[in-house]
């Protein structure tokens with residue numbers, strides 16, 4: 081990640097998710113809309129889940145319509161496949177999605193390979209991140225002979241908790257399962273303990289936080305093990321990123337591919353006395369990685385950090401001028417930002433929106449009982465949306481790590497929503 085993505089592109093240091101929960105957040109990625117507009121308020125029916133989203137009006141549908149080959153690999157929206165595991169959501173030309181519930185298993189899981197259910201076992205070679213990496217590499221290699229531009233979403237389940245159990249799993253805390261070669265790689269790494277960790281004085285916090293007891297030594301040891309295992313599962317993701325980048329290079333597509341690395345929510349590791357989970361409106365839960373690499377775009381700087389918050393879902397009319405300020409411009413604004421010493425929100429109608437109301441807190445850190453509401457105008461359907469935006473926060477590993485690679489951008493006028501002003505080339509690219 082560092083040498084091939086961060087050092088070759090732009091890292092956004094202040095990127096936040098609009099709804100820190102898998103399914104609503106992924107639905108935002110697919111629609112460019114806040115949860116109160118796309119309607120997915122949770123991970124499960126009736127308030128949320130895959131079947132709650134109108135999948136006929138999503139990013140892959142628009143891209144396919146514009147001539148892209150669209151490829152999905154890995155986890156999709158929660159509850160996908162529970163009615164029909166052979167289903168292929170609209171818009172995807174190549175589908176390698178993992179139906180629920182085995183999508184959360186690192187071994188012994190199913191992949192829907194273009195309508196065929198393929199079962200993977202429990203051997204070391206079945207480790208899901210590695211299998212998905214090999215599939216991604218194979219699909220990119222095949223795509224190199226296809227004249228169409230392609231959009232690929234590789235959605236690893238790591239570092240989300242999931243089976244199988246490991247010998248060193250703590251009791252009472254769900255953990256992921258690192259690749260056998262990576263188990264205990266970080267066993268000697270100390271758990272980060274920022275000032276918010278096991279916060280001593282919570283008198284300024286909402287009731288749901290105030291009534292939490294301090295974490296005890298046993299709980300802190302469990303959090304440490306979980307934090308270590310989550311980092312260990314990301315080692316395989318790191319290798320997968322390397323394999324994907326190398327395959328793009330071998331295919332002659334690397335310079336002409338925009339690579340975007342992000343996630344759908346953050347995660348607590350003891351901050352504010354919260355042992356695990358997300359949803360709540362604190363930085364470990366909402367701060368996310370966002371890295372871009374596109375070496376063929378010579379104006380995109382390399383190896384730099386940007387403090388400017390990337391553009392999230394917005395009202396297209398009210399924020400019309402912001403449509404001229406997508407991630408690409410923010411990426412290019414670094415030198416100016418450094419000169420000015422700070423990044424200020426733009427004045428005028430596109431100024432920063434009011435933050436959403438805090439969802440009802442639950443002491444277990446679970447899903448809120450109602451969706452967050454905001455004072456922002458409603459974004460209607462059919463309006464060109466933009467994807468969710470999101471930054472790497474050392475010490476707060478993301479819950480899922482979707483990894484998006486869009487290769488050989490189209491020379492047509494349509495480009496991925498949110499990237500419409502300059503990230504993808506307008507001219508027809510040279511034939512590979």
Ligand SMILES: [Ca+2]
Pocket residue numbers: 244245246249255256257258309
């Ligand atoms: Ca484990």
Ligand SMILES: [Ca+2]
Pocket residue numbers: 248263264267305308309
């Ligand atoms: Ca361990």
